[in-house]
Amino acid sequence: xxxxxxxxxxxxxxxxxxxxxxxxxxxxxxxxxxxxxxxxxxxxxxxxxxxxxxxxxxxxxxxxxxxxxxxxxxxxxxxxxxxxxxxxxxxxxxxxxxxxxxxxxxxxxxxxxxxxxxxxxxxxxxxxxxxxxxxxxxxxxxxxxxxxxxxxxxxxxxxxxxxxxxxxxxxxxxxxxxxxxxxxxxxxxxxxxxxxxxxxxxxxxxxxxxxxxxxxxxxxxxxxxxxxxxxxxxxxxxxxxxxxxxxxxxxxxxxxxxxxxxxxxxxxxxxxxxxxxxxxxxxxxxxxxxxxxxxxxxxxxxxxxxxxxxxxxxxxxxxxxxxxxxxxxxxxxxxxxxxxxxxxxxxxxxxxxxxxxxxxxxxxxxxxxxxxxxxxxxxxxxxxxxxxxxxxxxxxxxxxxxxxxxxxxxxxxxxxxxxxxxxxxxxxxxxxxxxxxxxxxxxxxxxxxxxxxxxxxxxxxxxxxxxxxxxxxxxxxxxxxxxxxxxxxxxxxxxxxxxxxx
Ligand SMILES: [Zn+2]
Numbered sequence: 001x002x003x004x005x006x007x008x009x010x011x012x013x014x015x016x017x018x019x020x021x022x023x024x025x026x027x028x029x030x031x032x033x034x035x036x037x038x039x040x041x042x043x044x045x046x047x048x049x050x051x052x053x054x055x056x057x058x059x060x061x062x063x064x065x066x067x068x069x070x071x072x073x074x075x076x077x078x079x080x081x082x083x084x085x086x087x088x089x090x091x092x093x094x095x096x097x098x099x100x101x102x103x104x105x106x107x108x109x110x111x112x113x114x115x116x117x118x119x120x121x122x123x124x125x126x127x128x129x130x131x132x133x134x135x136x137x138x139x140x141x142x143x144x145x146x147x148x149x150x151x152x153x154x155x156x157x158x159x160x161x162x163x164x165x166x167x168x169x170x171x172x173x174x175x176x177x178x179x180x181x182x183x184x185x186x187x188x189x190x191x192x193x194x195x196x197x198x199x200x201x202x203x204x205x206x207x208x209x210x211x212x213x214x215x216x217x218x219x220x221x222x223x224x225x226x227x228x229x230x231x232x233x234x235x236x237x238x239x240x241x242x243x244x245x246x247x248x249x250x251x252x253x254x255x256x257x258x259x260x261x262x263x264x265x266x267x268x269x270x271x272x273x274x275x276x277x278x279x280x281x282x283x284x285x286x287x288x289x290x291x292x293x294x295x296x297x298x299x300x301x302x303x304x305x306x307x308x309x310x311x312x313x314x315x316x317x318x319x320x321x322x323x324x325x326x327x328x329x330x331x332x333x334x335x336x337x338x339x340x341x342x343x344x345x346x347x348x349x350x351x352x353x354x355x356x357x358x359x360x361x362x363x364x365x366x367x368x369x370x371x372x373x374x375x376x377x378x379x380x381x382x383x384x385x386x387x388x389x390x391x392x393x394x395x396x397x398x399x400x401x402x403x404x405x406x407x408x409x410x411x412x413x414x415x416x417x418x419x420x421x422x423x424x425x426x427x428x429x430x431x432x433x434x435x436x437x438x439x440x441x442x443x444x445x446x447x448x449x450x451x452x453x454x455x456x457x458x459x460x461x462x463x464x465x466x467x468x469x470x471x472x473x474x475x476x477x478x479x480x481x482x483x484x485x486x487x488x489x490x491x492x493x494x495x496x497x498x499x500x501x502x
Pocket of ligand 1: 309369
């Protein structure tokens, strides 16, 4: 090579190095806070919320065509951001099998000279339409020992609801489920429990239970009847209790089942760290609400659910947009649940059928909202229960908010939202919520009301709130520290079992 070329090369190399250095000096490495601000802005948030909580969404009831449209919007948003589908959910949808059960419209239990009428005298807790006749056998409380004393195959088993020492109808439900199992296993034809409670009088019970129910299930309804009989009809009850040799005819009719199509929306972003990317964090929110209902004083019947939970859905969307563009060390899974308002159905289904096994999921950062009455804070239900507390506090402080623990513990919010389905499995799972100091009028004015509409939200506050959430997501996704449950927590042991911790 010519000498001059050498020199030229050397000069070129030097100047190249200088350029790289200059660039490094003028462009400092962006922090997680900077990266948060790069994507989370007020107009994007507004656009999402105004769409999801619009009247056209008809309150996003589960199930409804509008809920599926909202789900499609979330899925295509993930697509647009470059969030990838998880294997097995190639279109970002996880079908959640649900069915709606309309209770029996007609039914009688006849024996001797007695005829009990459905609703007035008895309720069908479980079972399908049927017309059957069988001998009655009374088994006191129906404990396992009681069942061992008498042959019940082919008979209708009559027991007193609940177990000795239980006076709470809620406990009776669970006790009844056990009795039902034994009765079925032993070949009985049905289970009748005699119900009498001062706490929950019969007419309240009927109002509460005798309405359509939506449940996660794709199995066939079994005909096997589980019945509660109002024990106030003394003559009838005496016969049922004494009735060896007594035959009863049970007729149930009008139970209808409708299979529903609803979906969780799921997507993921792979982490950047060769080791930590095998750890996943779930960012989740439910996107359903309660649909159309009773009109308010303005005559509005659409329950828009802007706070509950378009806001939560959009916090997760904001995290998805940000993490797809600037991934964290850990991998991220974004999940939007269906059927929360029907009893946390979508999250329960997801927790039992996770896209990525839960032992690989180190944290679930859920977002759900009833409303707010304090724009100086974010309320994190479960803030003080996991190792992520300082990270969440740091994120909120950075955007001018105070991170506060649940201000209304009497509401039992931790165990009333989707996060609990993960907590029960052992995954540390708090819920990020709009700031509230108590469940006061400012909250109840909007909570599950037609007035919970996009134009009633404070978007200056929301921008801080969304940035705090996304920044916290980044800190949790990148931290070298532990985000596990604090020792002694209600779900600490479940967590140790899930992750095989010592
Ligand atoms: Zn909610």
